[in-house]
Amino acid sequence: MSATSRTPLRSNRSRTTLLAAVAAACALTLSACSSGGTSGGGGDTNFVMGKDGISTAKKGERADAPDLSGKTVDGKQLDVAADFKGKIVVLNVWGSWCAPCRAEAPNLETVYKALGPKGVQFVGINTRDTKTSNALAFEKQYGVTFPSLYDPTGKLMLRFKKGTLNPQAIPSTLVIDRDGRIAARSLAALSEDKLRKMIDPVLAEK
Numbered sequence: 001m002s003a004t005s006r007t008p009l010r011s012n013r014s015r016t017t018l019l020a021a022v023a024a025a026c027a028l029t030l031s032a033c034s035s036g037g038t039s040g041g042g043g044d045t046n047f048v049m050g051k052d053g054i055s056t057a058k059k060g061e062r063a064d065a066p067d068l069s070g071k072t073v074d075g076k077q078l079d080v081a082a083d084f085k086g087k088i089v090v091l092n093v094w095g096s097w098c099a100p101c102r103a104e105a106p107n108l109e110t111v112y113k114a115l116g117p118k119g120v121q122f123v124g125i126n127t128r129d130t131k132t133s134n135a136l137a138f139e140k141q142y143g144v145t146f147p148s149l150y151d152p153t154g155k156l157m158l159r160f161k162k163g164t165l166n167p168q169a170i171p172s173t174l175v176i177d178r179d180g181r182i183a184a185r186s187l188a189a190l191s192e193d194k195l196r197k198m199i200d201p202v203l204a205e206k
Contacts, residue, residue: 047165047185054198055165055185059205062181065091065174066159073126073135073150080149081180084121088202089176090195093125093157093167094148096138100189101171105142107192108173111199112146119178120199124148125156127170177202 046061057063068091069079080089092108094101112122126135126148135148149156160166165174165185175184175198184198 052194052197053186053188054194056201057165057181057183059177059183062177062183063161063164065089065176065180065182066156066161068123068125068149068156068159070149070151070156072147073132073139074147075132076147078123078147078149080123080176084123085180086178087119087121088178088199090120090122090199091125091167091174091176092122093127093170093172094138095126095128095170096134097128098170102138102142104171104189104191105138105144107190107195109142109144109146111192111195115199115203118203120203122146125151125167127151127154127157173198175199175202177205 046063047055047057049055065081068081070077072078080091090108090112092104094105108122112120116122123146124144126132129135129150129152132150135150138144139148151157157167165182167174167185167187169187171187171189173186173190173195174182177183183202186194186198190198
């Protein structure tokens with residue numbers, strides 16, 4: 001076989017290897033490579049996706065949220081389960097580089113201020129920002145006052161079990177009920193109305 005006939009084969013192998021590496025990186029970092037809103041409602045999952053793209057789980061069929069603790073973007077220590085025990089927690093995964101995150105940030109802050117007195121706590125997970133200064137600048141620009149855990153490599157998100165209402169895109173928003181279980185999920189940027197639609201049924205639970 002001549003050198004010229006071997007070249008395409010090597011090229012194809014290199015291309016295949018590169019594509020596999022890119023796919024693996026996307027899966028591990030849970031980046032915006034995922035289109036979002038495509039999984040759920042079938043197989044052995046315990047949740048249903050509505051036409052609005054919001055997935056929900058019945059009270060008796062919800063999965064426990066994993067350990068979500070660590071340092072925040074401003075250097076403080078936060079343990080979601082311990083610090084906000086008995087509260088409904090709205091968990092938003094975001095990055096300062098993410099255009100949909102910028103679009104929904106004011107909506108999150110507005111609903112947070114409205115529902116905070118009712119026992120609803122918002123918490124962010126900032127991911128794939130290489131410097132906390134980027135995250136802090138984002139919070140200042142959009143007036144975000146709720147805390148955000150700093151998770152540049154996506155380790156916290158990988159703690160969510162597959163087949164549950166886990167974050168699969170950026171942005172993702174989860175509603176965790178008063179018992180620390182995941183009640184609802186959206187894999188897209190949210191308006192105030194959609195966000196309230198996610199929270200209100202959980203808020204009404206006794």
